[in-house]
Amino acid sequence: MFRGFKYQVVLPVAAISLLLISLGAVGFSVWAMQQVQSRVRQRIADNVTSIQGVFGTTATLMQDRVRASMALLQDQIKVRGGAEKGAQVSVAGKTVNDVLIGGKGQAGDFELVDYVTRMNKGTATIFTKDGDRFVRIATNVMKDDGTRAVGTELNNTTPAYAAIRSRVAFYGIVDILDHPYFTGYEPLLSKNGETIGIAYVGYKTELPILMQALDQAHLLKSGFVAVVDSNKARYLPSGVTPEQVQEATDNKDGSWAIDRLPLPDWGLTIVSAYPIAELRAEGRQVGYGVALAGIVLGIVISLALFFLLDRKVLHLLGGEPRVAADYMKKIAEGDLALEIGVAGEWPDSLMASLKVMQLKLKNLIAGVRGGAAELGEQSRKFELAYAAYQSDHKEAASQELARQAKGVSRTLSLLEKTIGRFKL
Numbered sequence: 410m411f412r413g414f415k416y417q418v419v420l421p422v423a424a425i426s427l428l429l430i431s432l433g434a435v436g437f438s439v440w441a442m443q444q445v446q447s448r449v450r451q452r453i454a455d456n457v458t459s460i461q462g463v464f465g466t467t468a469t470l471m472q473d474r475v476r477a478s479m480a481l482l483q484d485q486i487k488v489r490g491g492a493e494k495g496a497q498v499s500v501a502g503k504t505v506n507d508v509l510i511g512g513k514g515q516a517g518d519f520e521l522v523d524y525v526t527r528m529n530k531g532t533a534t535i536f537t538k539d540g541d542r543f544v545r546i547a548t549n550v551m552k553d554d555g556t557r558a559v560g561t562e563l564n565n566t567t568p569a570y571a572a573i574r575s576r577v578a579f580y581g582i583v584d585i586l587d588h589p590y591f592t593g594y595e596p597l598l599s600k601n602g603e604t605i606g607i608a609y610v611g612y613k614t615e616l617p618i619l620m621q622a623l624d625q626a627h628l629l630k631s632g633f634v635a636v637v638d639s640n641k642a643r644y645l646p647s648g649v650t651p652e653q654v655q656e657a658t659d660n661k662d663g664s665w666a667i668d669r670l671p672l673p674d675w676g677l678t679i680v681s682a683y684p685i686a687e688l689r690a691e692g693r694q695v696g697y698g699v700a701l702a703g704i705v706l707g708i709v710i711s712l713a714l715f716f717l718l719d720r721k722v723l724h725l726l727g728g729e730p731r732v733a734a735d736y737m738k739k740i741a742e743g744d745l746a747l748e749i750g751v752a753g754e755w756p757d758s759l760m761a762s763l764k765v766m767q768l769k770l771k772n773l774i775a776g777v778r779g780g781a782a783e784l785g786e787q788s789r790k791f792e793l794a795y796a797a798y799q800s801d802h803k804e805a806a807s808q809e810l811a812r813q814a815k816g817v818s819r820t821l822s823l824l825e826k827t828i829g830r831f832k833l
Contacts, residue, residue: 633649
């Protein structure tokens, strides 16, 4: 009985709500993706700042250590009598000039470099100059096989090499045998001022704090922050391989968002990378969640409206508004015989009141109809009495009595017509 009114109101409201919520979900999904991207970029900025801080703090501390070790090495050279160019010797199959410190050849003698590292840790090396080459003749820099790197040469592509060729000291990050070191290189001068070699000290870059920072700097599901040089990845978070970093940074298919921040003092670059598809998927996930929540909310609102109408509006009416209007129209037209149905036990509803009014009208009309019938009977008796009276009385009085009788008859006829409009 109540389906019409409630569904005519609830369904349009629910449809409009769902439409608005769907549009809002689409808009919010776009906004969410932008927010996710903003958060990712902020996280990248925070991670890069943190990693920069690690490098900056480490560089400052290590440079102090490098300079302290260089001062010790140079002091030992001076204390032992200074450096001079020695005779040619064979070092790891190479014929080079020896370097004499206090008259003692350094080729194959590790006492001085080991003393420096024993006191200050790290590594130390004496290079000899051989033409344009600088060859290690005494060192405790180790190769991957665990042997000393005697006979190896200073890479002529490094900034350290360029500085020494210009008779200038160099302090900074240098790749030694494929490992980055905090280093100090100073020209080794003979007493006559000739450059006969290089004094070197350095510390291998072991950065456990950096590794922790990289592990904590994951982006989305597959994104990462790594530190690379011009050739390969130097520092990686756990769970990420050099091949993955290389593939992502090459970004041949354009599916990765890449940010790069150079570290000029180190010759390294901080690379932040994350898949664009994951960023979009996270934005969509948020949007879908909002859409689902909105749909559920729309359904709840519609159900609440449905039961609110049933409880408040329809209980007050006692039925459908359209049916109530039809009942009132028929009663106004004089049809009191119709059966008014009242839904539920709602004695205060409009339909219940309408039914009570109908019953009262029926009783009123029935009473009036009974009175009219009685009046009609009396009128007929009056007419009979008039006929008897007319034969015995004067003409003028008889006419007046007849006129009054006809007036009563007309009033009675009008009352009967009025009552006749109502169907009981």
